[in-house]
Amino acid sequence: NLGSVAPGYAPNDGYIVFEGAVSGSTSSTSNNFNTNALDHPLRVGNATQSSGSSLWEKSISNINEGDEVKFSIYYHNPSNISANNTKATLKITPSGSSTNFQAESQISASGFNTYTSNVSLSLNKAQSINLKTNAKWYHNFDGSNYQIDDVTVFVSGNTATFDLGTVNPGYAPNDGYLIISALIGGQAVQKTIKANAGNNQEVVSGDFVRLNGLNSVGTNLTYTWACDKGINLDNYSIATPSFIAPEATYQETYICTLTVNSGSDYSNDSIKITVNPKKVLTSTGTALGEITSVRENNNGAVALYAKISECTNENCKARFIWGTDETVQNQTTWIENLKKGDEFSYPLINLKKGKPHYVGLEIQMGSLTFKTKTSDLAKFITTPDKPASFSAQLKNNTNVVLSWKKGEGGNKILIRRNINICPDISDQTSDTIYLGEGLAFEDASLAPNTSYCYRAWMLTSDGIYSTPAEIVISTKAKTTTTTTTPVYIPQTSTTQTAAKQVEKEFSLKSTLRNISLNETQFRKNITASAGDNIEFLIEVKNTGKDKLENIIVKNLINPDLTIKNVFVNNENRSLDSLEHAFIKELKKDEIFRVNFTATLNEYESEGSMVLITEASADNLNPLLDTVNIQKAPLGDDTDDDSIKASFFANIMAGGWVPWSILILIVLALLIVYFSFKEERRK
Structure with missing residues (x-):
């Protein structure tokens, strides 16, 4: 799939080369692994006798029962084509108990000759060698460090196999090695913990970056992070530390390694952070x-x-x-x-x-x-049109039916209400009475003998809102006893009893904080400048007695924000998940959390920005919550001379009449004062 191809030759034209193997052909003699003098064959070491490290040898002896031995299998593709379906295999012979063993490693791939290497092991007494399924994979070397991943190898009897996938030609970052462990005597004890440093990330200089080790497996885990090339974390001993991506003039890669411990057991995992220079809308050339x-x-x-x-x-x-x-x-x-x-x-x-x-x-x-x-x-x-034909019809002293036509470009309508004053979209004191796609709504929660102002905005799926449509009504004085119906924000037409609402209820809370200002508390309203990094926290809590099902959280994100990282229940997710975060079930008192960071883009006009979150669950009415970002005032470039010139120009043009009168009064008082002093002197 080439996608869109723009008109013209370079840089818009191109070509694709398809490759195929002739049926029945043998591997090319030139397609071999580890042919260069620098390529390391299979090596073995006794990790127990070398205090946890391994002194790699072609053969080792004096091995005792209970020792842990490790095998290093190196791979390098020196050809000019990619090696697909590459596998690393380690086989120990003989099977069973013996004092002398041979270990053979093989690197194989489609269309490549199989590379074989051997080492020997000599035990002090006859024992078996039991391969472990936990291994370490060193790959993606960046010139300083390898990316280290804990991996699982397939063990069948005395043979271990690991799928390397595609190995591209050349040395770093395409070569690497696999460390497979084995236990002498007894049965290999597998690790009960496994580190998970999260997914690789690609960011831009100045971005807020959060690491995520919460998916590590084990109990009573302690976390230790280490990053290369001078990356400084805010905390090295928690599961989710963070840092600000450093300045970069070209693409730079960093490796962050997580070590988790539980007692004497430990595990490592690494991720790659790719930092790109800040994007500037430029063209190459002069x-x-x-x-x-x-x-x-x-x-x-x-x-x-x-x-x-x-x-x-x-x-x-x-x-x-x-x-x-x-x-x-x-x-x-x-x-x-x-x-x-x-x-x-x-x-x-x-x-x-x-x-x-x-x-x-x-x-x-x-x-x-x-x-x-x-x-x-x-x-x-582009901004959508405001709702058309926005009208209200009073049914009695507590009920009013609102109706409208959709404005072009919007797909939802937001209606807010206040008493005696007209609400703004960012006004947290106003009631939100409707968010949906319908054309009418009955507000049944009014008070008698009260004046209300309604405002309605059209919203796009990106959170852009129109100018408001407005209408003012006044209810009549109370004449009969009525029952107030609770206000809700409907998404679809639903009916539920009061008893059902008690059994199934939930709450929605949206907050935010300005990380660039080192704010630690989440709030409903903040002030931010262009380039500031902002963290958002959305919490849906099951406050009822029964479990909730099919919980969905939707966010209308303003395009003035550039989303950086998204976490759903502490798991790193794609940016698209903000539009439709989903969880199948939420038990009593459990909380469904959506956490994300964003950068405020450059802006030309000041004002406030509202972000709207909607949460829904099966058989319950949706809830709505908002947070507000007040854009910091832009710098005033007016110089002192222009201010002075404007001031005196106003005076001369008669625009400062009160000042003129004041000056005349002061002059008159001075004349009287000096005249009085002159008379006394005489």
Whole structure:
């Protein structure tokens, strides 16, 4: 699947080479493992007699009952093709009890000759050698350290086998070795613990990175982390330490190793952290540019702003390239006579509302053309229209029926209510009475003789919201006794009894904190600046008597945030899981947690940002909760001279009449004072 192929030759054209083996052919004599002088054959060591380490030898003797011996199997593919279905095998002969043994290792792969190597072992008395299923795999060497993984080998009698998968040609990071252990006499005791350092991660300089060792197996575990190349963790002795990815001018790889202990038993596992330089919207070459902002996002129109950051011959022209996907097949007209430092803009109209769009730059300098890389395209989402025909019909002094038509570009409507004042979308004191996809809702929780203001917003699946539609109503004075119906946020039409609600209930709580400001407490509202790292915590708790089933947590994420890491019940998950985190069952008093980190992107306008979370479970009404991010004020670039000039200009133009009067009064008082002093002197 080639995906999208843009028009033109390089860099858009290419080719694929398919390979096949001729049926019945034998392995090529050139496709062998470990042919170079530096390649290490099979070696053996006595870990017990060398105090836990292994002195690797071709043969060892004086081996006692209870000793642990280890075998090192090295592999290297010196050919020019990948070795598929590569397997490492260790076989010990004879089987059963003896004083002298031979161990033979084999490296085999499809289309490759099998590489064989041998070592010998001499025991002080006749014993058996029992292979362990726990082994260590050293691979992905980065020039300083190997990635070390605890792996399980398949043991059948006196033979152990491990599947290496595909081994690419060349040395590091493609070569490596496998350490298989065996116990002399008795039966091999397998480890009861296993370290799990989580999945490999790829991040950008400045990102908040959390390591996750919570999936390690064992009881009463202690955790010890170690990272290479100067990575400093906030805590080296917990399961989930964190750090800020260091600055990188090119892609850099780091190895973090987790060791878990339980008594005398231990296990290791490693992960690879790949740190990329910060993405800058530039083109390779000597004509560079960057998208600086997307403004005036309303009614299906935006204004694009950009800047020429480099133009060697001081005569460049540029245009925006844009589209609804990353192929960006639309272009604006050329803007000419640009030089380094010049800023320019262009409006886009008639865009699809509530949809993501991608934008980059194409810059020409003479006969050279430079384009923004696909991976560096800027993304924005157009604002949906507000709900149309928003109306209210009073049924009595406690009930009102609200109705509306959906605004273009939105797929859900959010309605909030307050008494005497109109609510904002980020107002935590206002009641949220509806979040759903319907066209009407009855609010049955009003008080008599009270004035209410309702506001409704259209929401996209990305959390972008429209301007509000608004309506004000007043209920009549109470004339009869009524029963207030609880407010809920429906997702589908459901009916449940009060008794059922007691048996099955749950709560939803969303909080956040600004990690870049070293905040330790989670709150409902924070202040953040562009580039700040923010951690979010969502907790769904079973507060009823019965277990809950099919719990779903949905989040509407604002595009002003770049999501970095997602953990669901402390397990590292893909970024997509934020849109639909799921757990099959939640028992009484158990908590379903969704935790994620994000970076606040650059912004042109201040204000607040609301993030909405919805939680649902079978046979219960969904719940809604919100948190608020207040964007920190942007810097004021107005200089002192302009302030003074504006001040005096206002006075001279008559815009400061009260000041003029005050000055006249002061002058009059001074004249009287000095006149009085002159009279007394005389």
